[in-house]
Amino acid sequence: MGTNDLDTAYFDEQLYVRNVAVDNVIFGYHDRELKVLLQKPKLLDKWTVAGGYILKTESVEEAAHNxxxxxxxxxxxxxxxxxxxxxxxxxxxxxxxIEKVFANAGLNPPTEAWIRDYSVSIAFYTLTEFSLVTVQKASFDEAIEWWPVAQLPKMMFDHALIIEEALKALQRDIYHYPIGYELLPRKFTLPEIHSLYETILGKTLDNRNFTRKLLSTGIIKKLDETRNIGAHRSPFLYKFEKKRYDAALKDGIFLGF
Amino acid sequence: MGTNDLDTAYFDEQLYVRNVAVDNVIFGYHDRELKVLLQKPKLLDKWTVAGGYILKTESVEEAAHNxxxxxxxxxxxxxxxxxxxxxxxxxxxxxxxIEKVFANAGLNPPTEAWIRDYSVSIAFYTLTEFSLVTVQKASFDEAIEWWPVAQLPKMMFDHALIIEEALKALQRDIYHYPIGYELLPRKFTLPEIHSLYETILGKTLDNRNFTRKLLSTGIIKKLDETRNIGAHRSPFLYKFEKKRYDAALKDGIFLGF
DNA sequence: TATATATTCTGTCATTTTGACGAAATAAAT
DNA sequence: ATTTATTTCGTCAAAATGACAGAATATATA
Structure with a gap:
């Protein structure tokens, strides 16, 4: 596992894999915007992607999950x-x-500082249902916040690049896997998922053709309920068909929007 | 850069990034078979993918190239x-x-053996034109040979899995990039590229539909020359259109075979 | 109560792409 | 001249795509 805290434990090379970090671009979707969960370490004025190190007792994937x-x-x-x-x-x-800032603040950097040596970062992206997330601030963080991918703050290291590549990977994957499932609440409307796809792909998609294609996959299923959205026609709610969804994840599909 | 030699230099953690290896699945196409270039270390009876370590002065990609x-x-x-x-x-x-085998042979394993500690492997696949390759045997290898991916020898570590994943990645990528270019000689015939795609994807593709689709991309161009294949009609030679090919690499295409 | 407004939802049609076929052309061997 | 093995070209029905318009609905307000 790993936090980004500068806990001394982190520098214990008996516990952690040296020179290897895991960075995790956590995506969420809210207010028609695609957002990433970023953290700002104390003292510094740049933001970072969620990251940490790998315990020698765990796999890379477990580290990312943690x-x-x-x-x-x-x-x-x-x-x-x-x-x-x-x-x-x-x-x-x-x-x-960074070390200068630390020195000015009267903090001394760790002696076993392989962390600032050559660093490999294994990058993941994670999809979350925005409303379920309870943001957890780590002790060394001054802030942890959702930022729209379209308007990112000043990023540390090459983290802007990492987010950029994560978005590219997401755009590529969304054509092959019904990933929307992971970013939306369990029940959602057609306009919502339509807007999600437009946001991720960064282009407009004809709503009629979009829903036609999405429905033809059999992955989503219309419910009897509707959602009240005020002074407008109430859109029907849909849900993902777990079985079909899993099959699509496994075998892949093609959504040529 | 890096060889798989157990040169003492390899264990110098001043030079190399600790705990991180680069493994490179080198693909070639010959005799209607997809092959990988494997090496067998002396004393051991298992084969490995081409691999090495990362110099602290180079990037991961440079290491893979080397x-x-x-x-x-x-x-x-x-x-x-x-x-x-x-x-x-x-x-x-x-x-x-492995250490037992070494001990029996009177060799003592390196003292700075972080190599056998937790190991992260960054895996690449490489595409080569088979006939251009001059196989280079490293000092610690007993053999280095092309093996058909369909009939692999006993592999060391998780290298069978790595090859399997490499093939999956190749199968995925070939739908989006005109990768055949890298595995074929500069001039090739339609039946040759057709057979290549069938081999990689592991399924038969209707030759008429295949060529229709491939030609429609404008990526390959018919030449005036033909190839003599003995007692049969001489197939025309084709070549890749560099410009179109590069554009397809950059933007991606979709070849839905 | 009627009307306006904003949004959801359904349908058509011409064009393109796909998938499944068979037959003609060619190079050398007999 | 015939046979054999391979390359190459063509058709056609079915399916998918892309472009487009209008009806239905929920509330606000006149």
Whole structure:
């Protein structure tokens, strides 16, 4: 598991895999926006993706799950490894600045600081149902907040790049897997899922053609209930068909929007 | 960069990133078979994927390129990162056996053996034009050979799994990128590329529909030359249109076979 | 109570793409 | 000249796609 805390335990190389971090781009969907859960360490004015290190007793995937759990309070989230980043320059220069800030604040950096040495980051993205997330602030964080991917704050290291690549991976995967399931509440309306796909893909999709295609997969099922949205026609609620959904996850489908 | 040699330099943690290996599944196509380039270390009776470690002065991608170069003698190959493997069990148990073999042979394992500690492997696949490859045997290898992916020998660690995942990634990618280019000679015939796609995807593809679709992308271009194949009609030669090919690599296409 | 407003929802049609076929053309061997 | 093995070209019905418009509904307000 791992937090981003600068707990001394983190630097214990008996426990953690050296030189290897796991970064997890946690996506949520709210107010017609795709958002990522970011944290801002104390003292610094840049934000980071949720991240941590790998215990020598766990797998890479378990580490990613634990990172997601520590930030959202949710287990068994949909989580996908998309790329591993590693270069001599991706963190090193910035660590010099960080250490100065620490020194000015009277803090001394850890002696076993392999963390600022060459760092490989195994990057995942995680999909969450926004409303279920209870944001968990870690002790070393000043803040942890949802940010729209369209308007990100100043990011630390290469984390802006990591988010960019995560979004690309998500855009690629959404054509092959009915991923919307993971970002939406259990019951949702057609306009909602339509808008979600438009947001993720960053383009308009004809609503008639979109629903025609989505329904033809048999993955979503109309319910008898409707949702009241005020002074407008009440849209029907739908839910995902678990069986079909799992089959689509396994075998893949193609949604050529 | 890195070889799989047990050169002492490899254990120098000043030079190499600890706990992180790069494994590279090198694909080639020959005799209507998809093959992978494997090596067999001396003393052991199992085979491994081409692999090595990362110099602290290079990026992960550079390391992968160097591994490919050391085995094939070729630079700038098409190379794709597809997954990073890491778990407490993936190498540890087998290292115990390996050390026994070493001990029996009167060799003593390196003292700085972080190599047999927790190991993360960043896996790539590489596509090569079979006939251009000049296989390069490393000093610690007893053999290095092409093996058909359909009939692999006994593999070390989780390398059978890594190859399996590489093939899955290749099968996925071939639908989106005109990857055949990298596995075929500069000039090729329609039956050749047809057979290549059938081999990779592991299913028969109607030749008429296949060529219709492939030609419609504008990625390959008919030449005036033909190839003599003995007592049969001489098939025309084709080549890839560099410009269209690059555009397809960048933007992606969809070949729904 | 009627009307206006904003949103959901359903349907058509021409065009394109797909999938499933068979037959003609060609190169060398007999 | 005939046979054999392979390449190459063509058709056609069915399905999928893309572009487009109008009816239905829930509330607000006139």
């Amino acid at each position: 990172i997601a759990f520590m930030r959202t309070g949710l287990k068994d989230l949909f989580l996908e490894q998309f790329k591993t980043f590693g270069s001599p320059t991706r963190i090193k220069d910035e660590w010099l600045d | 591994i490919a170069f050391m085995r094939t003698g070729l630079k700038d190959l098409f190379l794709e990162q597809f997954k990073t493997f890491g778990s407490p069990t993936r190498i540890k148990d087998e290292w115990l056996d």
